[in-house]
Structures are given as C-alpha cells and as structure tokens.
Amino acid sequence: MDNVQYSVVVPLYNEEEVINETYKRLKRIMDSTKESYEIIFVNDGSRDNTLELAREICKYDSNIKLISFSRNFGHQIAITAGMDYSCGKAVIVIDADLQDPPEVIIEMIEKWKEGYEVVYGKRIKREGETFFKKFTASAFYRFLNKMTDINMPVDTGDFRLIDRKVCEALKSAPEHNRYVRGLVSWVGFKQTGVEFVRQERFAGKTKYPLKKMLKLAFDAIALFSHKPLKIAAYFGSILLLMSIVFLLFTLCNGLIVGTILSLLFLLNGVILTALGVIGEYIGRIYDEVKGRPLYIISEREGFK
Ligand code: UDP
Ligand code: MG
Helix, strand or coil: CCCCCEEEEEEECCCCCCHHHHHHHHHHHHHHCCCCEEEEEEECCCCCCHHHHHHHHHHHCCCEEEEEECCCCCHHHHHHHHHHHCCCCEEEECCCCCCCCCCHHHHHHHHHHHCCCEEEEEEEEECCCCHHHHHHHHHHHHHHHHHCCCCCCCCEEEEEEEEHHHHHHHHCCCCCCCCHHHHHHHHCCCEEEEEEEECCCCCCCCCCCHHHHHHHHHHHHHHHCCHHHHHHHHHHHHHHHHHHHHHHHHHHHCCHHHHHHHHHHHHHHHHHHHHHHHHHHHHHHHHHHCCCCCCCEEEEECCC
16 A cells, blocks of 8 residues: 555546546645545446546546446445545545635645544535535435434535544445445544535536435435434324314214225224335445445546
8 A cells, every 4th residue: 555645535527627627626736735545536437538537537546546337326325435445544535516716725735734534525505506506405404403313414415534443434334325424423533524615516417317316315314314204104094083083073073984985994004104214224224235336436536
C-alpha cells in the first residue's frame, strides 16, 4: 500500500459531461494541500464515454486511480468500493457533478487536523434543484430522524471526510443494501460538520430518478429501524378494533351489506400494506443471506 495522506472517492455514472472539469477542480484543490493524495474514480457501469475519459486521465496522472464495475451497482455501492480500495489517512467522498464544491475539502481537512474523525458537509442551501427535490430531501431527512434510532445529521449527503479508522469500521459492515451516511453515523467517532451551499449540477442530469430515491429512502429507514414494522402492526390493530365497533354498529342498525363491504376493503388494504412492509424487509434479508459480493470489478487502473 502506498503511503498516501488523502483519498478522494468519486462515484461516476454517465458523467462524461463533467468528469474532465471535476478532475481539474479536484486536482487544483488537492495540489494546494501540498500533501500526497489519490483520486479514485469509481465508474458505476456508465453507458456513455465516462470510462474512456477516466482511463485517459489515469494514463497521464499517477495520482488518479480507476475502478470500473461490470454494471451499474448504484451510488452507495460505488462509494463503498472506493473506500475499500482507498489507502489515505483520510478519505473524502464527493459527487462527480460539482454540486459539492471541492473547495470545501480544505475546510474539512482543517477540521480533521483539529481531531475530528468525521467531517460531514451540511447543505445550508441548494441551488438549481427542483422544488420537488428540495422538498422531498428536506422532509426525508427529518422524517428519517424520527423513524430511526440513530441520530443522523439532517441535510447532509455523502459529501464528507472520514478518518482511516472510520473507513476501516465501515469496511467491517458487509451489508448489501447500504446507506453509507447512516452507517457513518452508526459507527460513532468524533463528528462535526462544515456548512456549504449545494451548487447546481455542472452539466448533465441527475442520476437519481424517483425510483432510486425511493429505494435509498426505504433502505435508510429499514436499515436503521424496525419502526415501519411496528407502525404496520399498530395500524392493523387499530383498524381491527375499529372494524369490530363498526360491525357491532351496523349489525344493530341493519346496514349490513354496505358497511361490511367497505370494511372488507379497508382491512384488506391494511393487511396488504403490512405485508408489503414485511416483504421489503424480507427482500433485504434475502439479499444479505445470499452472500454475493457487493460489486464486481471489470477493470482497475493505477493501483499497484
Ligand atoms: N451515481 C452513481 N451510480 C448511480 C447513480 C449516481 O455512481 O447509480 C453517482 C453520480 O455519478 C454522482 C453521484 O452518484 O457522482 C450523485 O448522483 P447525482 O448527482 O445524479 O444525484 P443528485 O445530486 O441529483 O441527488
Ligand atoms: Mg448531483
């Protein structure tokens, strides 16, 4: 293993429009630290030119390393792989689209040098994102805190610096359905935040369609809490009680057919919802017990 001070992990999924600019900005910032660093590009099965561009950069800059997945495994897995292969004394995770300003890394490094082991980026403002995205994100982080037993800082994404110790702790968590920010809170250590304004995407579109956002949201909740199961059971029992009261009422008043029918719908709805929640958990359990590797690498460049 090299003796590197900083590892910068950059997940890439169809980022051909931004990768060169991101590389330039990151390089400028990391050079200015006057310390050794590596930048690990993790190509998460991009279908555009991202891989070719990353290979190019790798060829003429020995600080750049590249891991390429055999297919799209998802943002959280890409970050995990980057951490797995990193060797810096501090690891910085940053999005490829320059929404997380690389300049903030310097502040993170300062905090790290003060002795903090996790320095997360806290978004005080988001620019150039749709109202829908801002609203859902903000509501989600608050809801998440209510639903889980772990105190996760609100409005923070995966843009953060972690100490080698924290990185090793994360590596010991083998779960497939991952919510890295949650894990980082879960492992503990001395944590602090630096505030920043989340920028507009430099180019290209978000790689987080609603479907991926929902999966991430459910993972976040399900991985750190059993509350959804409890809520499902709670709702179920309340409705059961209510339906008994209704039943007695309709029986006494002779309104049998109509009310029983609506009750049937209601109860079925509850049962299906509860089953759905349980199903989501079981699906995740199944993912874990299969014991498959988290990701499959098709190519690695720049590693010794
Ligand atoms: N990303 C990834 N795999 C995916 C989706 C996204 O590696 O399946 C990367 C993407 O290239 C970017 C980061 O994850 O570097 C965050 O994605 P994006 O900017 O699209 O999300 P948003 O900022 O809109 O939430
Ligand atoms: Mg983005």
